[in-house]
Amino acid sequence: MSQAIEFLVPRESVLSRRAAIIADLADLLPPECLVHEPRGLAPFETDAFISYRRVPLAVALPRTTTQVAAVLKYCNRYDIPVVPRGAGTSLSGGAIPQEDAVVLCLSKMTRILEVDYANRAATLQAGVTNLSISEAVGIDGFFYAPDPSSQLACTIGGNIGMNSGGAHCLKYGVTTNNLLGVKLVLIDGTVIDLGGKHLDAAGYDLLGLVCGSEGQLGVVTEATVRLIAKPEGVRPVLFGFETCEEAGACVTDIIAAGIIPVAIEFMDKAAIEICEAFAKAGYPLDVGALLIVEVEGSEAEMDAMLASIVEIAGRHGVKTVRQCQSATEAALIWKGRKSAFGATGRIADYICMDGTVPLGKLSYVLNRTSEIVESFGLRVANVFHAGDGNMHPLILFNANDPIEAANAEAAGNEILKLCVEAGGCLTGEHGVGIEKRDLMRYQYSQADLAQQMEVRAAFDEKWLLNPSKVFPLDGRA
């Protein structure tokens, strides 16, 4: 297990009062809403960034906003760190606790409070899972657009914390573009409402600031999100190219032609082989890169868009074009892509990077990524959202080999620096968490970071909310 990333030193003043704190929390919460036995705490010691683990002091599982407020007020009063948590699917360690922290897990708040089609809005408790929103409104012809890969498990509260994206945000935007309002509990227990079913903020856009703040500004207990009418039809098409350069150039030309598909997914040769071996999706194995381009709308619209896209792909020497004739075929095309992480996990351990680069730099960054990973003696598979430049190189390694593990982490850091140098950013949708915290200086100057930290302090002066995350531990005010 790698231990390169440091956490804040646990506060002795908290650890020494553990029993008293648990007793106090027991006064604030019903018995089934508090976990403090070692066996009960184990599931909360990490998230989907599993190389790091810390056992928290206790886990609060409130059922109401009032209970959330009571726990926060108490922790604020006694200077106890709080780590908010949804389903624990963060890929950047955003929900990993620390020994002196109370985990505030919203997973019991799972009610859909209101669905309002006239205003195309749904109001949900924070623990409602992403997919269940679309499931609840699908029968009436609506959906909720952001669709992170973990959508079966991840919660809307977590999505707001990380400003999650997904494969379809090329057209519909990420969480922040689909969020209308939140109920937010501040560290002192104050409950405020930001936004609602109306659009735009009355004053400063605090809603925009809270979205993606990784649990550092407050705890969201309810959210109002935008619903969209489901398109009439959806059709993915598979394109196989000889080289990644051709595929990359094709992506740029599709966008330049004024066509915005709902998704453009990219897989390189390594990823194609891994996914095909697992999913048997019928991906061509004689190509160097695959694009899955999905369009939606009426039959007429899809026909028109696909004709243009196929023509553009032809100009870039496309070898394979697979249009699907049925829903089964469409599902098969996506099955390979969607199982990419799971399929990769079968053959090796991996870490998944999340940098975003300008579209014009895709090919360059892909090539450099391979060179970097090979220079560390490792393999890489690339599968990512090409339409918006959000790359996901998977660095394959053996977690039982400490040298390989360290090399994988080092290669990952090099790749992220490369993304920043190419005019991009460290993280497009997974968040900074602990994983990219110490790389923040590559993207921001000290003044930039200091300004962010000061704004953070306007919400949480004592740095109690998720304190080991996002900002480098040294140089904090």
Added chain:
Amino acid sequence: MLIPTSETDAAYIVRDALSQGKRLAACGGGTRAGFGNGVEAAELFSSRGLSGIVDYDPAEMVMTARAGTPLAEIEAALAQNRQMLAFEPMDHRGIMGVRAVPAGEPTIGGVFAANVSGPRRFVAGAARDSLLGVRFVNGRGEVIKAGGRVMKNVTGLDLVKLLAGSFGTLGFLTEVTFKVLPVPQAVETLVISGLSDEAAAKAMATALSLPVEVSGAAHLPYTVRHCFIDGRLPEGEATVLRLEGLAPSVEVRAGKLAAVMEAFGPVSRLAGEDSRILWQEIRDVVPYADGTQKPLWRVSVAPSAGHQLVAALRLEAGIDAFYDWQGGLIWMRMEAEPEAELLRRYIRALGGGHATLVRASDPVRAQTAAFEPQPDAVALLSARVKQKLDPAGIFSPGRMVDR
């Protein structure tokens, strides 16, 4: 007026003002200077000297420009590449009349500082949703970069959103980077005639529940209908629904939408240029570009509450109004008094939202809170945020929340 010609100059001006205890009122071309509360004695500080497109690769659908770049220059460069700002920023000069002193041109920085969005906002997002990155000078005179130039970016706190719509009270924008979109190949507008406000709200909600991608939904009551496209809209109230995209697709969707809308009232169609002009006139609120100083409100509520709000107010005050954003955006001109308390009480009673006084005579402005007053806890938090960006309170004191 202070007009820096470089970011370094701008930072110097702020530090200088800080050391001398001076206050600065940030602006671009000054065309939206009538917005917001009056600012306590402050020197105008304009970004118009920071002009020019810095970076634009149409294939990346991203542009970077200095904050003082005229909007017209940006839109011309985009149009050359068949691209556009998806959020359709309105031009306030019409409704503000000759207020713009000294008369300038709308700037791209001003658009983002005021988070100015038009008819497409309710489906395509506001100006803030297109804004990817900013550079600004904070109240300490430091140059700060936030966000970047890629479409997906969750690296750190999203100060970009905070700066958008902050009316120059948190920092002086020097450079903005934003997303652009291709201009739709075809546009067509369906006009449903003769609907009451309430029926129009139902029709628009129905239209938005269909998979036809409506990108504009406005209701133009009888009193304003004649102001649009030289009175060429059909007789009666006009509920207008815009469809955009590839030509064959627009044709198919228009047919589907018309079939459903016929249940509400007679449907006619508006194609090409007329359609484009109509939405530009809705965007720029032409019925109230009337050369008067009658109080003009911009009200944002849940779409289904819009007509209820107007109906309730009509019983107690002289108002004229029309609707955009599926009924959720109401442009409301008062015949006499601004009736701020009455209006805001009804907004709260109908589920919440906000009203901004966009235009009024100086005496009225002096007595009316231009922005929706916030609940105490939110106001306190906003004041703390302002304090972290502008500790000495030198940027436009009084304009927004810190009155």
